[in-house]
Amino acid sequence: MSVAILGWSITLAQVLLTLAMACAVLRFMRGPRAQDRIIGLDTFYVNAMLLLVTLGIRSGATLYFEAALVIGLLGFVGTVALAKFLMRGEVIE
Amino acid sequence: MSAPDLPLWAAILVSFFLVAGALVTLLGSIGLWRLPDFYARLHAPSLGATLGTGLILVASMICFSVLQGRPLVHEVLIGLFVTITTPVTLMLLASASLYRDRVEGNDAAPKKDPPPTEL
Amino acid sequence: MTRLKRVLPYPLLFLALLGMWLLMTQSLSAGQILLGAVIAFGGCWTMVALDPPAGRLRRPGAMARLAGRVFLDVFRSNLAVGSIILGSEDRRTHAGFMSLRLDLTSPYGLAVLAIILTCTPGTQWVRYDPSRRVLMLHVLDLVDDRHWVRTIKERYESLLMEIFE
Known part of the structure; x- marks a missing residue:
């Protein structure tokens, strides 16, 4: 019983998070300006991180926690570099 | 449908937090799609990054604490990390976009800062 | 010591x-x-x-109160912004920029204020001018800008000044 409840709600959460990622990708493709694309990419990263945490709950392994942390870190560094690039036209000053 | 075998109360609690967090995150991403201009869209991702992340992490904490029979709160690290980094990216994007709009001279951003509101 | x-x-x-x-x-x-x-x-x-600038932390009671308020406000503003997103076209076009004068000067206090304002959906820190001490914000639901000034000054700034100054 409890396995069924948890299994179905994890599936539901995964579907919802995938839809959220799809919205972020749509914004990324639509633009219209570079900053809109970057914010889409940033949201995509955060949603992917949450999807990994959800996957971790399904598998019951704490391994996914590290993966989620790394994805969050990559998303942060990537977005900061892109925002910096928008401001000045170069990443490292 | 594989899932960890939790007691019923924990399964219901974890399911609730998980689905609520995913819904809030989806709402934020829908906002990214529906809101009319860039500066309004800046408000949308912080839904997923605050409440959405918080709820999903609480679900994960309950799940692993019950599974392993001891309090396991390492998800706090993800929460802390996201709370500190999201404002940095959003502030950088806001100021970069303001700078670009002003250099191009389009009317997405005001030409001058609005005067401070006095009470 | x-x-x-x-x-x-x-x-x-x-x-x-x-x-x-x-x-x-x-x-x-x-x-x-x-x-x-x-x-x-x-x-x-x-x-x-x-070599970071010197700062100090005081009053754990004020910190706890601030944390409680921020927790509550994040929750409430999530609901408010959610209803704006799902609401009609008319409600989504009230966004705008505004400025306010801050009395808080401590760099750490300002950093915490920036995190609070950006993390609560609905307000977005855009720029702070330290020479004029004016903060520029973008607000999603800008109907009454005095309401926002009052919220920020009374709910957050006073506590942050107690903690950091």
């Missing part, structure tokens, strides 16, 4: 780094505590090389 400061320049940072290490490794064994202490010690001395 001064001797402790000479060996360990930032005791709070030391504890925070050690706590983070133990959370990351998910264990409380003596070896991990020792390794974490060494890393935290190195982190503290790296901080000395970076």
